[in-house]
Amino acid sequence: MSERQGPRRQHYLNATWGLKSWLLTKDHKRIAILYLLGITVFFFIGGLFAVLIRLELATPAGDMVQPDTYNRLFTMHGVMMIFFFLIPSIPAVLGNFLIPLMIGAKDLAFPKLNLASWYIYMLGGSFALWAMFNGGVDTGWTFYTPFSTTFSNSYVIATALGIFILGFSSILTGLNFVVTIHRMRAPGLTWFRLPLFVWAQYATSLIQILGTPVLAVTILLVAAERLLHIGIFDPALGGDPVLFQHLFWFYSHPAVYIMVLPSMGVISELITAFARKRIFGYQFVAFASIAIAVLGFLVWGHHMFVSSQSVYAGVVFSFLSMFVAVPSAVKVFNWTATLYQGSISWDTPMLYALGFIGLFTIGGLTGVMLSTLGIDIHVHDTYFVVAHFHYIMVGGAIMGYLGGLHFWWPKITGRLYPVFWSKLSALMIFVGFNLTFFPQFLLGYMGMPRRYHAYPEEFQVLNVMSSAGATILGVGYLIPMIYFVWSMRYGERASSNPWGAVGLEWETTSPPPSHNFLEPPTVDHEAYDYVRRAQEQRVA
Amino acid sequence: MSVHVTPIRVYLLIFGALMVGTLLTVWAAFLQLGAFNDIVAMAIAVTKATLVVLYFMHVRHSTRLTKITVVAGFLWLAILVGLLLSDYFTRGFLAG
Structure with a gap:
């Protein structure tokens, strides 16, 4: 696995030194590291709010924090995790690092714009942090009107402005990826030879470009109503609060796919690498990403079944929501078919990939349940919904993110991490996650509403299970943080291709040189051609 | 080009x-x-x-790619407005 290094080799990490060389870098790999640091901070802040929520819910009485404080806790948890961690997580870190490497390019199409995206992200984050330290916001991450525009006595504008600014970072990253994938592929790297991670990032970028401006407009309208009392959403001023929900979910439902589509791209890479097989039905998996991106824009009304939205519109949105399950299922079936008769190894990234398939399937199927009008009306605003979206966002998006981080960590840092601890933490995360969120399905089905800091005593057993699971999950997340940092100094040196995977990123050194490849690569074969790799190894 | x-x-x-x-x-x-x-x-x-x-x-x-991009932007706006109006135009149907 390791290779002895001779004279000190120059790579992107040691090419230049000093803080300035990092803060003014135009190297996509260094910018990915900057994003990694930023989103990790926000992940742990969001996690801290989750810890406080689960502590409060360990007992039925609201005995730890005031109701108003609890409102702020779950709001800041949602805001930090969704906008400042999940949405940028895989695209801004792994996408930034890998897309040029995977397509054989020296960098992204617009390196300065890439660095600007990071600064915009940090600026948006600063606004949200400022609001948080001054008392936070209590509207829920959804900022529903007229509460957010008229009644809330918290830092709505500052937080919303942070999200508004952050949106531009997301748009610019998406734009950069689309142009890069169109214009900078290596000779011979046709669209149907691209790694499926790149297809997934492409689909995600389309959502970022087409959806995010609508969120920006919506936030501006909220600010206009809150500051200038222009009647848009508040019925008292002649507005319609449901209009806000339409505009908000037009972005925020596709935003779920901004979170999970890149994760699906990671899973395609992991499953093929650790099953030593080409993917089953490449084109179907590739177009499923595009289909999810497009169909994802047609389903937002399923968040509004219990509002004054027309029942007829509800029926249409219900049908379309079930339809989006089809391309998601195509992916799950194709990954499973890829495993069939594969030469499977149980390395840490594969544990995350297999965990993803199971958890995403549960999250997806409960999503189909929720898209059914009758069931949704029964469990609306209960813990069933909370459990469902955590199975998608944590069980799906974060499992993929961590799986990808473990897979490409040797490429990013040139170091290996400890196998035992990494497998242990993957197991803890899987167990802890299920213990946290599966009881919430039961709680929700029994009628426990979300967003309350107190609950009847008969719900305590399941809530204690959930809080205990969250403790295991929290430790499971801390362990990788520790051994990743440890590995950067003490980890065994990684070879250029420690997993024996195929893909251009594995053909350059670990860590890669500043311009990625010593010789410009060319491609003359399809992605995931493990048969050809095996033949070459036999000949060698 | x-x-x-x-x-x-x-x-x-x-x-x-x-x-x-x-x-x-x-x-x-x-x-x-x-x-x-x-x-x-x-x-x-x-x-x-x-x-x-x-x-x-x-x-x-x-290029055609740019034209497709522009058309896609307007198509998405049409999706937003179209599905949104599908709600507003059919709200009174049950009452009728």
């Missing part, structure tokens, strides 16, 4: 057309057309926006 250079005369013509459109909008606003007032105003506005996109934003002489 060759770059199309638009003569300054074309820009001036488009600018003139936009000014005429603005005057037409003002003039039409004073006519008593009932519900058609909005339709006429929107039709002029859409025509002006189309001219801006085609000429000032250089889409007319851009």
